[in-house]
Amino acid sequence: MKFKKNGAILCCLSAILFIAACENQESVEFKRYYSNGSLIYQQHCQNCHGTNGEGLSALIPPLTDSVYLKNNRNSLACYIRNGLKGKITLDGKEFDDAMPANNLAPMEAAEVITYIQNSFGNKLGLTTIDQAESDLEKCK
Amino acid sequence: MRNFAWAFVLISVVSACTFNSNDKKTLPILGSRKLETKTVDGKTVTDTVYQTITPFKFVNQYGDSITNKSLDADIYVADFFFTTCPSICPVMHRNMLKVYNTFKNTGDFKILSHTIDPKHDSVPVLKKYADKLGVTGNTWWFLQGKKESTYELAEKHYMVAVKGDSTAAGGYIHSGYFILVDKQKRIRGVYDGTDPNQVDQMIGDIKTLLAEPDENIAQ
Numbered sequence: 001m002k003f004k005k006n007g008a009i010l011c012c013l014s015a016i017l018f019i020a021a022c023e024n025q026e027s028v029e030f031k032r033y034y035s036n037g038s039l040i041y042q043q044h045c046q047n048c049h050g051t052n053g054e055g056l057s058a059l060i061p062p063l064t065d066s067v068y069l070k071n072n073r074n075s076l077a078c079y080i081r082n083g084l085k086g087k088i089t090l091d092g093k094e095f096d097d098a099m100p101a102n103n104l105a106p107m108e109a110a111e112v113i114t115y116i117q118n119s120f121g122n123k124l125g126l127t128t129i130d131q132a133e134s135d136l137e138k139c140k
Numbered sequence: 141m142r143n144f145a146w147a148f149v150l151i152s153v154v155s156a157c158t159f160n161s162n163d164k165k166t167l168p169i170l171g172s173r174k175l176e177t178k179t180v181d182g183k184t185v186t187d188t189v190y191q192t193i194t195p196f197k198f199v200n201q202y203g204d205s206i207t208n209k210s211l212d213a214d215i216y217v218a219d220f221f222f223t224t225c226p227s228i229c230p231v232m233h234r235n236m237l238k239v240y241n242t243f244k245n246t247g248d249f250k251i252l253s254h255t256i257d258p259k260h261d262s263v264p265v266l267k268k269y270a271d272k273l274g275v276t277g278n279t280w281w282f283l284q285g286k287k288e289s290t291y292e293l294a295e296k297h298y299m300v301a302v303k304g305d306s307t308a309a310g311g312y313i314h315s316g317y318f319i320l321v322d323k324q325k326r327i328r329g330v331y332d333g334t335d336p337n338q339v340d341q342m343i344g345d346i347k348t349l350l351a352e353p354d355e356n357i358a359q
Binding site: 059 | 226227228230231233234237269271272273274
């Protein structure tokens with residue numbers, strides 16, 4: 001009887017530890033993507049999009065529209081690599097100037113997307129290198 | 141008696157210091173200067189002649205002709221940019237927008253942004269740029285003119301290095317300076333337009349310059 005009880009406790013404990021370890025690993029991975037992404041953002045994006053992702057008036061779109069970022073999450077890697085032209089609407093405003101291409105590696109694209117999608121009020125989770133690679137294969 | 145003397149010295153020193161701190165801050169006059177000796181009423185007089193901005197003629201975003209005379213009653217800030225610049229221009233104009241919003245209702249203040257890519261930045265392109273930036277009225281002019289005139293004005297008069305360089309992003313390199321010019325067209329300050337702290341400093345200096353008494357201006 002006593003052994004049974006101890007066994008149950010041990011089972012519970014290891015289950016908790018297992019879950020905690022998993023979560024921990026995931027958050028370590030997220031933090032790595034996020035902090036590398038922050039540096040890439042400073043080098044490639046910040047001049048135009050601003051320190052706080054605020055953009056510039058009606059010339060440069062802000063990066064604060066979570067709905068736009070969510071709806072276009074599988075296109076973001078292509079936008080970054082090939083640039084973006086034509087009219088887009090976000091934050092209720094229209095923008096039609098061109099964004100220049102940025103030749104980032106798939107890993108860098110994944111990192112900077114993770115950074116943008118979890119800064120400036122956005123909370124959209126991790127974009128992995130596998131995701132970025134598969135998105136980049138489908139660029140138009 | 142001796143103590144009294146010391147007290148007197150102390151009081152004089154303290155009051156001298158206090159007097160100095162009451163002096164109003166004035167901005168330095170930058171650029172080259174030379175001494176000019178001339179004869180006035182039979183007497184030899186030596187005067188300091190400061191470097192001033194040379195006469196110019198450009199067209200603004202409304203298609204109006206703008207010369208140095210258009211700025212005779214104004215202090216102004218000048219910078220150099222182009223509308224398709226992907227590097228420092230958005231940072232400069234994000235900062236300049238703060239200057240514009242601070243002084244847009246001040247009568248005798250202007251901002252001049254000279255394009256260094258007049259081939260692309262025609263008057264309609266500059267107008268569209270101004271509209272999108274949210275700039276209206278006549279406080280902030282976007283000026284277009286002959287490339288050589290703009291470069292010469294920049295290099296020789298605003299001390300700004302603006303040179304064509306096909307290897308840099310956007311095809312041009314430039315320094316990102318904001319240059320503050322007074323009503324007599326003398327340079328009174330040079331600031332890094334990409335640094336928000338220096339731009340804040342410039343906003344303070346513009347207030348100082350606007351408060352400069354008129355008798356200093358009539359020369």
